[in-house]
Amino acid sequence: MVDGMDPALALTSDPLLADELGRLAAAAGVPLRLVADGFAGGAADRTLAAWSSAPLVLVGADRAAELAALAPARRPGVLVVCWSPPPDGAFRDALLLGAERVLELPAAAPWVTEALIDLGEAGRGDGxxxxxxxxxxxxxxxxxxxxxxxxxxxxxxxxxxxxxxxxxxxxxxxxxxxxxxxxxxxxxxxxxxxxxxxxxxxxxxxxxxxxxxxxxxxxxxxxxxxxxxxxxxxxxxxxxxxxxxxxxxxxxxxxxxxxxxxxxxxxxxxxxxxxxxxxxxxxxxxxxxxxxxxxxxxxxxxxxxxxxxxxxxxxxxxxxxxxxxxxxxxxxxxxxxxxxxxxxxxxxxxxxxxxx
Ligand SMILES: Nc1ncnc2c1ncn2[C@@H]1O[C@H](COP(=O)(O)OP(=O)(O)O)[C@@H](O)[C@H]1O
Ligand SMILES: [Mg+2]
The missing domain is CATH 3.40.50.300 (P-loop containing nucleotide triphosphate hydrolases)
Structure with a gap:
């Protein structure tokens, strides 16, 4: 695990998806913070704050529409993740969130891992x-x-x-x-x-x-x-x-x-x-x-x-x-x-x- 690294953020209420993302983050040696609850009340503000500060955001397709409704500020490093095949609306929600892409598990697991591994390199700038x-x-x-x-x-x-x-x-x-x-x-x-x-x-x-x-x-x-x-x-x-x-x-x-x-x-x-x-x-x-x-x-x-x-x-x-x-x-x-x-x-x- 890389010391002092801000955790990546996973937003999903799907326990299997949360488990899989946790497993991939552990394999990459990167801390992951899971937000599994709804966005009602103060939770929305907390979620939006975490959305802005996390180095990478993995949005479960199950929560993507709800999150898009909060109209979070555009940021790089957002991926929508789901089990294959993607549920209806996954691509529309990804677009609304400004996500880089929709990753379908389990096939896209290596892609998620590489994105997580790269977090340790964030901020060093291009050589x-x-x-x-x-x-x-x-x-x-x-x-x-x-x-x-x-x-x-x-x-x-x-x-x-x-x-x-x-x-x-x-x-x-x-x-x-x-x-x-x-x-x-x-x-x-x-x-x-x-x-x-x-x-x-x-x-x-x-x-x-x-x-x-x-x-x-x-x-x-x-x-x-x-x-x-x-x-x-x-x-x-x-x-x-x-x-x-x-x-x-x-x-x-x-x-x-x-x-x-x-x-x-x-x-x-x-x-x-x-x-x-x-x-x-x-x-x-x-x-x-x-x-x-x-x-x-x-x-x-x-x-x-x-x-x-x-x-x-x-x-x-x-x-x-x-x-x-x-x-x-x-x-x-x-x-x-x-x-x-x-x-x-x-x-x-x-x-x-x-x-x-
Ligand atoms: N500064 C140098 N001093 C002595 N020999 C050199 C020098 N630079 C290159 N050579 C020699 O010239 C030959 C060609 O070099 P190389 O670097 O392979 O050229 P290129 O990549 O431009 O084709 C090699 O035998 C190499 O050892
Ligand atoms: Mg040469």
Whole structure:
């Protein structure tokens, strides 16, 4: 049970429904306050006060019409629950109450559980979403994404999301591939709501960032699974770093990123390819560049590509060795990749950095 948490509110006079909701709340480790009586007299005021203050309200369909008649103020986090099939009027009452949906038990029990589990995350706000994109093949996007996640994880809960099924695999890079945990193949099939805490606790994680990655034989990702996972990831972490593929189905994710980092190799081909990649981004205003290697003037690269330079990512000696040792690309705070990652994270928290 999470200490000090306000209880969720269940309003129902159906003893079986009350039992089931109590059981689901206990399984989620969340306190539940049951209001089983009518709303006559002072009870209406008490109910309306609880309605406003509870972090989640589960309204039994048996009491929904009566509650709607009290015209409670609209609020998020209201669910109408009932046994299947829903009684007449359940959907109308849900609409009047501004409920998010009608959940039919017992089939929707996992949905109720996930909503309850998420209460522990309420109020933490969404974490930053950083996308990393290669300006050309082999530019160093995956390496930088892993480095960013490692450095961000020193500051707060961080998740690295691998969206490139043809890359080396972020789990491999951080030596988490042998760890048990949830991967895309199981999330891709899940339907309905994914709780922030469940995701955070289910992915492979060592001392550093968690990773949501692919299995050895990746299946194509459904857009809805990616959307749901990224939204749960942000609710449950301070920072979410996404390793994006260079092509194919990334537009929606790009549009959601607070900052997109484009890794540019400062050669003729590298700059030209990066400019083309940038031109394919719907909103280029949130894109900043990381220039690979020390060989070029970042301001000149920025001019040529058409986006501001956030950092230089120098070549790091012994990178393969660090990866072989399972240390990930950042093996010390003073390494070139750690410095580059810190510069990018600083830019991510400074909205002026990219627009400048
Ligand atoms: N900063 C760096 N220093 C040295 N080698 C690097 C650096 N960044 C990337 N590499 C190497 O470049 C190759 C491609 O890197 P990767 O991150 O997989 O690129 P991408 O994801 O853009 O295709 C890998 O062999 C990687 O070890
Ligand atoms: Mg890659």
């Amino acid at each position: 930053a979403l950083l996308g990393v994109l290669g300006g050309s093949g082999g530019a160093g996007a995956t390496t930088l994404a892993c480095a960013l996640a490692q450095v961000a994880a020193e500051r707060g809960p961080t998740l690295l999301v691998d969206l490139d099924p043809l890359g080396p695999g972020c789990e491999r890079m951080l030596a988490l591939d042998a760890q048990p945990g949830v991967r895309w193949d199981s999330l891709g099939r899940a339907s309905g709501r994914l709780s922030a805490r469940s995701l955070r606790e289910a992915v492979p994680r060592g001392d550093g960032p968690g990773v949501l990655g692919f299995t050895a034989h990746p299946l194509p990702l459904e857009a809805s699974a990616v959307r749901e996972a990224l939204s749960a990831a942000r609710r449950g972490h301070d920072t979410v770093v996404v390793d994006l593929p260079r092509a194919g189905g990334t537009e929606e994710t790009l549009a959601r990123c607070d900052l997109v980092v484009l890794v540019v190799v400062p050669s003729y081909a590298g700059v030209t390819a990066a400019a083309r990649r940038l031109a394919a981004v719907a909103d280029p205003s949130r894109v900043g560049l990381v220039v690979r290697g020390r060989g070029a003037d970042p301001a000149r690269v920025a001019d040529l590509v058409g986006a501001p330079a956030l950092a230089v990512m120098p070549d790091q000696r012994g990178l393969d060795e660090a990866l072989d040792l399972g240390l990930g690309p950042v093996r010390s705070r003073r390494s070139p990749l750690a410095r580059a990652a810190r510069a990018v994270l600083a830019a991510a928290t400074d909205p002026g950095a990219v627009a400048a």
